Amino acid sequence: MRAAKTREEDTPSSLPAWPHGAWARIGHALLLAPRMPFVWFMRAYRLLVSPLYGRVCRYYPSCSKYALDAYEAKGAIAGTALTAWRLLRCNPFSRGGVDYVSGSVLARRSAALHGRDRTAGNGTIDRVPNA
C-alpha cells in the first residue's frame, strides 16, 4: 500500500462480498451497479475535498465516511436517504456522538469491541488483503 495518510476512521470497503458462481456474480454486479457512482464520488470526495477543511464533524464517523458506508452497505437510494438525514442532524446545535451505518465495517467492529459479536475478533471482519 502506498503511504497515503489514512484517517482513523478509514476502513476496508463495506460493500457486500462477492458470491460464488457465475450467475450469482452477474446478479451481484447488477445489484451493485447503481450504487457504484455514488461510492466512487464519496471516495474521491474524501480523498480530495475532506482534507481541505480538517476535522469539523460532531459525529464519529464523520459525515463523509458515514455517507461512503451508507452507499457501500445500503445502496444508492437508502444511502442517499441516510446521508441526507445525517447531514441534517449534523449541525452546531446537535449533540453529536457515535453513529454508524448498520452493516458497515465500523459498525461490525464496534459490535465486536463490545462483545456482541464473538466471531469478529479473529479477523473475520477485516480480512484486509495486504495490497
Next chain:
Amino acid sequence: MDWLGKLLLPLEWVVAWILTFFHQVLTSIGMPADGGWTWVASIALLTVVVRALLIPLFVYQIKAQRKMQLLQPDIQRLQAKYKGKKDQFSRQQMAEEQQALFKKHGTNPFASCLPLLVQLPIFFSLFRVIRATAAIATGEQAPIGGLTQELAQQAEASSVFGIPLSATFMSDGAAVKVLTALLIIIMAATQFLTQRQMMTKNMSEAALNNPFMQQQKMLLYVMPVVFAIGGIYFPLGVLVYWLVSNTWTMVQQHVVIRNMPAPGSKAEKEMMERRARRGKEPLPGAKPIEMAEEAKPASGQRQQPVSKNRQKNKKRK
C-alpha cells in the same frame, strides 16, 4: 443546474430585497442612483447584515470551546490510555470513548460543517442576482424581489473605476484584471492572516500538540490558494461581498481573542500581562476556571511522615 436555481430562488429574492433596500436608503441620502459606489456600498451593507445575523452562532461556538477546557484532563487521560495503540480497533474504541466524554459533559469541540457552508448559499444567490441583472434590465427575465427592471438598468449602467459590477477576472480589459486580481489577493491574505492568528495566538499547548494540527497547518496555506482560484470566476460584486465578509471575520476574531482568549494560549498570557499592568486580577470574572489540578497525584512517591519537630525545621528553611 436549474434545480439549484429553484432551490435558491427564495434566498435570491431576499438578497435582492436587502440590496435594493440599501440602494434606496443610500440614494435618499444623496448618493447617485446609477453610481457604482452606491451598489458597492449596498453589497457591503448586505454583508454586514448577514454577518450580524451569524453572530449568535459564533458566540454559541465560542462558549462550546470554552467548555472544552473542563474536560481537558479527561481527554489527556484518554490519550494516555491509548498511547502507542495504533491498531484500528483501539483507535475506534478511543474515538467512541471520546464521543462519550463529549456527551457526558454536554459539549463538542467540533462545529460541524454548517458554519463553513452557511454563507455559501448567500454567495451563490448574490452571484446569480448579479448575473441576472443584465437579463432583468432588458426585460428578458422577470424582476427578482425588489430588483425591478428600472433598478437593474441603473445597476447595469453603473461602474466603479469604469468596471461594471458583473465583470470577473476572466472578462476583457486590463483594468478589470488589475482590480479583481487586487481584490482576490487581499481576500486570500485576510483568509491567511485570520487563520494564522487563530493558530499562533489562540491555541493552548494541548491543542497545538493535537494530531490534527499538522493537517490544520497545511490548510493554512492551501485554503487561500483554493479561494484565489475560485475567485477568478466571481463577478466584482461577489468579490466585494467576500472582501467585507473576510474583513469582518478578521476583526471579530481579533476582538474575541483579545477579550476571551482560549485558556492556556498565548493570547491569554498577553491578556493577563495587560491586566497586571493596569493592576487588575489576572482574569476577569470571579472564578477563573482551574486546569492542570491533575498533575499532583502523578508522582508515585508517598509523602514521608514527618515528626512535628522536623516539620517546624522544614518550614524554617
